[in-house]
Amino acid sequence: MSAVDTPAAAEPRTRRIIPLLVFALAVALLVATPFLPNYHIRVINGLLIYILLGIGLNIVIGYAGLLDLGFVAFYAVGAYTYALLASPQFDLHLPFLLILLIAAFLGMLTGILLGIPVLKLRGDYLAIVTLGFGEIIRIVMNNVDWLTGGPQGIARLDKASVFGIEFARPVEIYFLLLVIVFTVAVLVWRMERSILGKAWAAIREDQDAARGIGINTTNAKLAAFATSASIGSIAGVIFAASQRFVSPESFTLQESVLIVLMIVVGGIGNILGIVAGATILILLPEVLREFAEWRILFLGLLMIVLIIIRPAGIVPRSFGPDKLIRGLFGK
Amino acid sequence: MTLIFQNIRKQYGSNVAIDDVSTEFVPGLIHGIIGPNGAGKSTLINMTAGSYAVSSGAIVLDGRQMQSLKKYEIANSGIARTYQNIRLFDQMTALENLEVCYYPTEVGATWREVLWPPFGRSQRERRREACMEILRFFNLQGYASAEAGSLPYGRQRMLEIARALVMNPRVLLLDEPAAGLNHHETAELTAKLAELRSPDRIMIIVEHDMDLVMTLCDRIVVMHHGKLLFQGTPAEVQANPDVQLAYLGTANDIDEIRAAAQDRRAKLGIRARQRS
Ligand SMILES: Nc1ncnc2c1ncn2[C@@H]1O[C@H](COP(=O)(O)OP(=O)(O)OP(=O)(O)O)[C@@H](O)[C@H]1O
Ligand SMILES: [Mg+2]
Numbered sequence: 001m002s003a004v005d006t007p008a009a010a011e012p013r014t015r016r017i018i019p020l021l022v023f024a025l026a027v028a029l030l031v032a033t034p035f036l037p038n039y040h041i042r043v044i045n046g047l048l049i050y051i052l053l054g055i056g057l058n059i060v061i062g063y064a065g066l067l068d069l070g071f072v073a074f075y076a077v078g079a080y081t082y083a084l085l086a087s088p089q090f091d092l093h094l095p096f097l098l099i100l101l102i103a104a105f106l107g108m109l110t111g112i113l114l115g116i117p118v119l120k121l122r123g124d125y126l127a128i129v130t131l132g133f134g135e136i137i138r139i140v141m142n143n144v145d146w147l148t149g150g151p152q153g154i155a156r157l158d159k160a161s162v163f164g165i166e167f168a169r170p171v172e173i174y175f176l177l178l179v180i181v182f183t184v185a186v187l188v189w190r191m192e193r194s195i196l197g198k199a200w201a202a203i204r205e206d207q208d209a210a211r212g213i214g215i216n217t218t219n220a221k222l223a224a225f226a227t228s229a230s231i232g233s234i235a236g237v238i239f240a241a242s243q244r245f246v247s248p249e250s251f252t253l254q255e256s257v258l259i260v261l262m263i264v265v266g267g268i269g270n271i272l273g274i275v276a277g278a279t280i281l282i283l284l285p286e287v288l289r290e291f292a293e294w295r296i297l298f299l300g301l302l303m304i305v306l307i308i309i310r311p312a313g314i315v316p317r318s319f320g321p322d323k324l325i326r327g328l329f330g331k
Numbered sequence: 332m333t334l335i336f337q338n339i340r341k342q343y344g345s346n347v348a349i350d351d352v353s354t355e356f357v358p359g360l361i362h363g364i365i366g367p368n369g370a371g372k373s374t375l376i377n378m379t380a381g382s383y384a385v386s387s388g389a390i391v392l393d394g395r396q397m398q399s400l401k402k403y404e405i406a407n408s409g410i411a412r413t414y415q416n417i418r419l420f421d422q423m424t425a426l427e428n429l430e431v432c433y434y435p436t437e438v439g440a441t442w443r444e445v446l447w448p449p450f451g452r453s454q455r456e457r458r459r460e461a462c463m464e465i466l467r468f469f470n471l472q473g474y475a476s477a478e479a480g481s482l483p484y485g486r487q488r489m490l491e492i493a494r495a496l497v498m499n500p501r502v503l504l505l506d507e508p509a510a511g512l513n514h515h516e517t518a519e520l521t522a523k524l525a526e527l528r529s530p531d532r533i534m535i536i537v538e539h540d541m542d543l544v545m546t547l548c549d550r551i552v553v554m555h556h557g558k559l560l561f562q563g564t565p566a567e568v569q570a571n572p573d574v575q576l577a578y579l580g581t582a583n584d585i586d587e588i589r590a591a592a593q594d595r596r597a598k599l600g601i602r603a604r605q606r607s
Contacts (some may be wrong), residue, residue, distance in 0.1 A: 212418075
C-alpha cells in the first residue's frame with residue numbers, strides 16, 4: 001500500500017465566496033472609516049486596539065496553549081508608561097516612538113517576570129495566578145498615588161507625534177493604528193510560522209513530547225509571554241495616546257476576559273479569527289446600543305450559539321492568513 | 332560510544348519498578364528489551380530519555396552521566412524516543428512534526444527570520460528537504476501536509492519513528508513500535524527498522540511481538556518484576572529455561588515462536604544475524 005495523497009479537497013466555489021465577501025467588506029470599512037463622523041472613527045480605533053490586544057494574547061493562549069487571564073496588566077504597563085513619560089505628571093515629554101520602544105521593553109520584562117513563577121503551571125492554575133497578577137497591577141495603579149495619580153489617573157497626556165507629524169485627532173490615530181496593527185499582525189504571523197512558532201504549537205499539543213525532541217520549554221514559553229506582553233504594552237501606549245488620559249478603570253478583569261472571549265469566539269490560534277472575534281464583540285454592542293438592556297442578553301445568546309455551532313471559532317485555526325491570500329489571489 | 336546502565340533503580344512510592352539493573356548497549360546492534368507486562372521495560376526507556384528520574388544508579392552515555400540532565404538536554408545530547416502510546420503533535424502536519432525537531436539548532440535565528448524573510452531561507456529549504464526525505468523513507472510523503480492526528484494508526488506509529496529519526500539520534504529508543512499494527516504493517520516496520528541499523532547508532536526496541544524481536548534483535552535483555560532476568564542473543568534467550576518459565580511459557584511455544592521467526596526472516600530476506 002503506498003501512502004495516499006490527502007490534499008484539502010478542492011473547495012467548492014461557494015465556500016470561497018464567503019471569505020471573499022467578508023474580506024471585501026472589511027476593506028470597504030477600512031477605506032470608508034476616515035470619512036465617518038469622529039464618534040464612529042473612535043469606535044473603529046477601539047476595535048483596532050482590541051485586535052492588537054487579541055493578537056498579543058493569542059500568542060500565549062492560541063499558540064502556546066497557556067490560559068492567561070491577566071493580560072490587561074501588560075496593557076496597563078504600556079498605558080502608564082506613556083502617561084508617566086509624556087505628561088505634566090513628572091513633566092517628562094519624551095517622543096512617542098521612544099516611549100513605544102520603552103513600553104515594548106517594559107512589557108517584555110513584566111511578561112518574563114510573570115512568566116517565571118507560573119512556568120510550571122498549566123490550565124486552571126495558570127489562569128488563576130495570571131488573573132491575580134492582573135488584579136495586582138490594577139490595585140497598584142489605584143494605590144500608588146504619587147506615581148500613578150491613584151483612582152484619578154493621569155490626565156493631559158501629550159499628543160503623540162512621530163517625526164513632527166501629530167497623531168491626535170481620531171482619524172490620525174486611526175492611521176497610526178492601521179500601520180501598527182498591520183505591522184504587528186504580519187510579524188506575529190511570521191513568528192507563528194517560524195521554528196519558534198512551531199515549538200509553541202508542539203508545547204501546546206504535548207509539552208512532555210516537546211521536551212523529548214529537545215525543546216527547552218521554559219525558554220520557549222518565556223518567549224511567548226515576553227512577545228505577547230510587549231504587544232499588549234504597545235497597545236496600551238496607543239490607547240493612552242489616543243485617550244490622553246489613563247486611570248485604573250480601563251484595566252479591569254473584565255477587559256482581560258473580553259479579550260479571551262474575542263479569541264475563543266473568533267478562532268483560537270488564528271489572527272483572522274481574532275479580527276472576526278473582535279469585530280463581533282466590539283462593533284455589535286455599538287450597533288445594538290439602541291436596544292439598551294436587551295443588548296447584553298442578545299450578546300450572551302450569540303456567544304452561546306456561536307460556541308455551539310462553531311466550537312473552533314468563527315474562523316478556525318486551519319483557515320489562516322495563508323489560506324486567505326491563496327483564496328484571494330487564486331494561487 | 333556505549334550506553335551503560337549502572338545499578339539503576341526506580342521506585343514509585345513503595346513499588347520497586349526497577350531493581351538494580353546493570354547492562355550495556357553498543358552501537359551497530361539492535362538491542363531488544365522484553366518481559367511480561369509491568370516488568371519495567373517502559374520505565375527503563377523513560378529513565379533513559381529523561382522522562383522519569385532514576386531513584387539511584389547512573390545512566391552513562393559515552394562517558395557522560397545522563398541521569399541528572401533535563402529531558403530536553405538529554406534529547407539534545409542525542410537520545411530520541413517513541414512512546415508506547417503514540418504522542419505526536421496532533422494538530423501539526425506530518426511535515427511540521429519533523430521540522431519542529433530543528434528547534435534547538437535554529438531557534439537562535441528566529442528574530443532575524445521574522446524581520447527579514449530571506450534570512451536563512453536556503454537553510455529552511457534544506458531542512459524541509461531533509462524532513463521530506465525521511466517521510467519518503469517511511470512512505471509518508473503523501474501525508475506531508477495532513478494533520479498528524481488525522482493519519483491512520485499505523486502511519487502515526489511510523490511518523491513517530493520518523494520524528495525520532497530526524498533528530499539524527501545516537502541512541503534510538505522505541506517503546507513497542509509494533510503495538511496495534513497489523514501483520515502487513517509489522518512486516519513493513521520490521522524491514523524499515525532493519526535498515527536503520529547503523530554503526531553509529533545504538534538501537535533499543537521494547538516489544539511484545541516476538542517475531543519482530545527475534546528477527547531484528549542482536550542482543551536481548553529480559554526483564555522480570557523489575558529485575559534483569561537474563562541477557563544474550565535471541566537463540567540464547569529462547570533456550571534459557573528461566574526465560575521460558577518466566578515469560579515465554581512452555582517449550583512448545585518456544586518452538587512455535589522460533590519457527591515463526593525463521594519464517595518471517597526468510598520472507599523478508601533479512602539476514603539480521605549475519606550482519607552483527
Ligand atoms: N508513572 C508511574 N507511576 C507509578 N507506577 C508506575 C508508573 N509507571 C509504571 N509504574 C509501575 O512500574 C512497573 C513497571 O511498569 P512499566 O510501564 O515500566 O512496565 P512495562 O514492562 O513497560 O509493561 P508493559 O509491557 O505493560 O508496557 C509496573 O508495576 C507499573 O505499575
Ligand atoms: Mg511498557
